[in-house]
Amino acid sequence: MAAIQGTSSVGRKTDARKWLALALLTLLLVLVVPTVFILIRTSLAQAQGAGGHNGLTLSNYLGLFGNPRLAAAFTSSIIFAIGSSILALVVGGILAWLVERTNVPFKILAHVTAVVSMGTPYVLYIIAWLFLLGHIGPINTTWRALGFNGDLIHVNSMAGMILIEGFLWSPLVFLMLSANFRSANADMEEAARMSGASVLKTVWHISIKLAVPAIIALAMFVFIRAIEAFEVPLLVGTPSGIQVLTTEVYESMKVVPPQLGQSAAFSVILLVFVGILFSLYGRLSKNADKYQSVTGKAFRPRPFDLGSARWIAGTLVLVYFLIVLLLPILALVWMSLVPYASGVSMRIIPYLNGHNYAALWQAPQYFEYGLNTVIVAAGAATIVVALTSFAAWISARRGPYAWGIDQLATAPLIFPGIVMGVAILQIFLNIPVPVYGTLWIILFAYILRYLPYGMRYNYSGVLQIHRELEEAAQVSGATIMGTFRRIIAPLLTPSATAAWIFIFLICAKELALAVLLSGPRSKVLAVAMLDLWANGQTGELAALGLAWTLVMTILAMLAFWLSQRSRMRAFG
The missing domain is CATH 1.10.3720.10 (MetI-like)
Structure with missing residues (x-):
């Protein structure tokens, strides 16, 4: 029973x-x-007058493929995503290796920068950089004061978009690659150093190759997110006429009357493209087992001793903290205190309020x-x-x-x-x-x-x-x-x-x-x-x-x- x-x-x-x-x-x-x-x-619907739909049609897609705007937006999206992904990976990757695998000083500043930057609203961060890199901003003003002609960088350009988006994503790259470098077995690096390999050779032939699957998968992920990016293209690129796929979708929704069919067709194209990229990302992520280096034996990762070079590396950490966190925060503080839109000038200090x-x-x-x-x-x-x-x-x-x-x-x-x-x-x-x-x-x-x-x-x-x-x-x-x-x-x-x-x-x-x-x-x-x-x-x-x-x-x-x-x- x-x-x-x-x-x-x-x-x-x-x-x-x-x-x-x-x-x-x-x-x-x-x-x-x-x-x-x-x-x-909606992308297949045939508009009927001012409202309603009647039948299905490919006219929205045909109109897009016959429109040079789509090709221009697609090209701009690819250039923007590739450039910002490379910048984020290089900056975040180098910082992650220095913090997790070496005895570099000022490690806490890297973590503070990453956490605070990721908690800052995108719009706010972008506005800060638009001020810093603007024509009357402190960076270009200093550049001209040194005797150079023109601006160091025109912020409302593809280069400006890539720079700001790369800075936006570098904290995430740092945090994700830090976890990878932190858990990596240091025995192979130790063996390379004992065999006479320099730090650079060890990093290139051991550290980076062990992190290849994580780096490739992360590169694909950042590339996808850059393709999907909206805030930087809208605030930085649109004023100078640079359109990417996401801003094209937005612009087609903001016209009067809204081009619902066209925006939906744009959206479907972007969705399919991102879906293909995520499929590739999933395949890349599955190959990580081939690069496993941590076994069941107890191990404790030992940091590289950089010797006198540790202070040079520490300077890189300080520069990262200065550029990615401190400068934008100081720019926002200045903007919030000046009584009118203005560059940085000692003459304005008495009027701060x-x-x-x-x-x-x-x-x-x-x-x-x-x-x-x-x-x-x-x-x-x-x-x-x-x-x-x-x-x-x-x-x-x-x-x-x-x-x-x-x-x-x-x-x-x-x-x-x-x-x-x-x-x-x-x-x-x-x-x-x-x-x-x-x-x-x-x-x-x-x-x-x-x-x-x-x-x-x-x-x-x-x-x-x-x-x-x-x-x-x-x-x-x-x-x-x-x-x-x-x-x-x-x-x-x-x-x-x-x-x-x-x-x-x-x-x-x-x-x-x-x-x-x-x-x-x-x-x-x-x-x-x-x-x-x-x-x-x-x-x-x-x-x-x-x-x-x-x-x-x-x-x-x-x-x-x-x-x-x-x-x-x-x-x-």
Whole structure:
């Protein structure tokens, strides 16, 4: 009788897991599939007068392929992505190796630069560099004062776009390659040095070759993200007429009346291109096993002793800190204190004041925009983490429908932000739900956009939890939900908290989605900053950005403290 009851209990638990997986799969289908469907349908729809559609046509695609703008935008996108990827990889890669594999001084500055830069809104960082590299900015002014003619660099150019985008991505490259260099076995490098190889030869023949799969996969990832980039091309390239694929999509949506079919066709082309690149990225990532150097034997990576050259290397770290973090922050402080748009000059110092900060305090709409940002960022982070906790558990344990759940939860990764914005806009314009221009549509977009990030964080967390704990709970009679609540959720808390922090911070500075979906009462701070820039209110923009960055830093520190407490509780 006990055996029969045990079999029945196992059957009920299997059915419960199956129904949970089916419900999750259905939810993901509802979230993901309509986005692709509506985008393709709109791109093939034949416009009928001022509204409605009638029949299908390839005219939107034929019009694009017959238009030299597409070829120009495609070429510009490729040049921009290649240039910024190379710059980010060289800068971030060299810094990562110096910090993790040598005794270079000032290591803490590299980590501070990376973390603070990644927490700074993209719009704010770009505006700072537009000021620094502008005609009246301090860099070009100093260049001319030294006796040179013209500007050192014209910021509103392809070179300016590549420089700023490369700086934007170098912190991420540094953080990702740091993990690779940190875990690499140093025995091969030690053997090379003992055989008489110089530091440069050792790095070239050993260190870099061991990191080849990570470098290639990361290069492809940064290249894809540069293809999808919107903020730098919009703010830096558009004023001088440089268009890339993402800005072409945006421009086709901003004309009156909006060219919905053309923007959808542009979006589909960009989506297919990015999908192909991600497929290549996945293939490259799978070849990492051939380069494994860490075995089961205990080892402790030993840093290179650079000797007297360590101070030269330390100077490189200081220069990185100065260029990527300190100069932009100082530029923003200056912009926020000057009473009018101006370059850096000693004559203006007596006129510096806090009027821009006072204007922010007296403008209640900025508090509303900040509250909107916190609501949608926190809401999206919470829902994504909750949803992907279940999804990652089922997928990692190869439960029912695991493959479908994993694929659907990861699929939004191939959507550039501007493309997803166009698709979601089309969805809610075609259904009788009055959410356009509200926070609800932005929340929906953020949830869909960042599902893959929550999935990756939680999937890694689930893999660290041994199955024996779940099996013991089930043998003790715990239900599926009871097992998740009492075993999985507490042990998954560190990964889930890290996912929540990351998604919250990245949602708080998202522009590509919000710029298409926000309304007058649902603006978020990224859109408000863009509006301030368009209106020439650079002082208020800098003051608002610095205040917001301070708030985000405090929230990030609080979240980090909470994550540490959660980790201690979960693992004793």
